[in-house]
Amino acid sequence: MSAGVNEAQTIAVLYRLLEQSTLPIAIADMKGRVTVFNAAAERLTGYAAEEVLGEPVALFSDSPAVTAEIADRVLEDGKIEDFETTLRSKDGRRIPISLMATMLADESSEPFGMMALIKDLSERHGLEESLRLAKQRADFSNDLMTHDIRNYAQTIGGYLDALLAGQVGGIQAPQARILKVCRRQAQRIEGLIDNLQLLLHAHDGCQAGEQTALQAWPLAPALENAFKRTRDRFAERHVVLHRSIPADSAVLACVHFPRVLDNLFANAVGHNPSHEPHIWITAESATVNGAPGWAIGVADDGPGIGPESRTRLLNTSRPFEPGDSGVGLWVIKALLHNCGGTLQCEDRVDGEPEKGTRFIALLSAAPEPALAQAPPPEDTP
């Protein structure tokens, strides 16, 4: 009640509000018969108020059980909120709605009816369905593309391997060089497809709120194996490794941890034009999320990364955008993020960016019991 406004005026104002509300509102008496039906409710259901006043609310219902459940819950709790159901319109359509219903009582707390505020969810449901279909189409395209490209890579890579192994006759050195470049390009296609898959799954997993299963990874064999894979991948170059990895170092990471290391190493060598690129790998104890962890450093003597590019590369809040290169770094960040880890970047030699870069992956340390079930060193995916 407001000052200077009498009861009759208040009722008139409330009635006008009810009528002019864009939210469909209906009131029923204790026998479940409609007593108030506003204009928005008329638009939603297709019924005119005079057609429904005095009629049972079951007129709009798809299911007597749901109608009874709503009435029971309002009687018991005084109200219900965000109750999603459907109502039947005059032309028989099922309209998805969200219902907020509350008990109405007089001054002596005697209930005399229920008021329902109805939210039409048709648009939201339509958008959700469009999104679902768009995702289905994207998943289908991705699946088809991945499957077929892997098949092509099998044939191309297999024949190139056979040629390089001399299984179809000897080849001269210039031809061998060209074939090796072709082989490496085929491997890059495979790597790109694998990275895109990992990135999609990492993002899908995050969106679905899935917990990533973590396992213990002893660092010495994991890093050694990653280096071997990198050396094989860049076989025509002489990759030099410098390592300092404590024997007892082990981290908790997901099953894709070898791919994190492969991408870190590939970045260190792939962007270094030297014929003899050097990689320094280190593992140092660190605090990660307030608990014991390990800082895995992978440094290179490549051309370095400027401060602006570095900030852009490490910005985790920025989504991957068209025109971005280096999907490998995004894979590293996404996988580390899913394992509760982070990625840092610094000059290999402080203050001298042109002397190379060090990426540091921070991950929680594996407890000893988990180490007992660590995977074998042969961790190639």
Place this chain on the structure above:
Amino acid sequence: MKGEVFLVEDDLDVLDYYRFLLTVEGYSIWGADTNGESAIARFQAAETRPDAVILDHRLPGCNGNTVAQKMLELDPDVCILYVTADDLGMQQARELGIQRLKRKPCENERLIRNLRDGIEHRRKRLVEE
């Protein structure tokens, strides 16, 4: 002769590549099929079974999981090398208990090593039986 291999693969280029690789590596081709159902039928009707099967996942007729299950029912010692580009298919094959799984693209050396080991393992088991 290193062994007879049944190729079940619907991509004709991949099938030709398998034929080429296995032949230069000294294996003989027991048969080749591009359809899951006819592969099962051929395996079932054979008087002499192959030493190994290189099996794809996505096949017309029925998928590689079904083919593998049926072949294992008919011959529990059959050596199946499951080579697929399909991550889910590979996971399902692993759940079926298939030991030798390779995701495409797989290097020649790994493919041949797995095939050789699988055939040796099968021959040992047959001798033991």
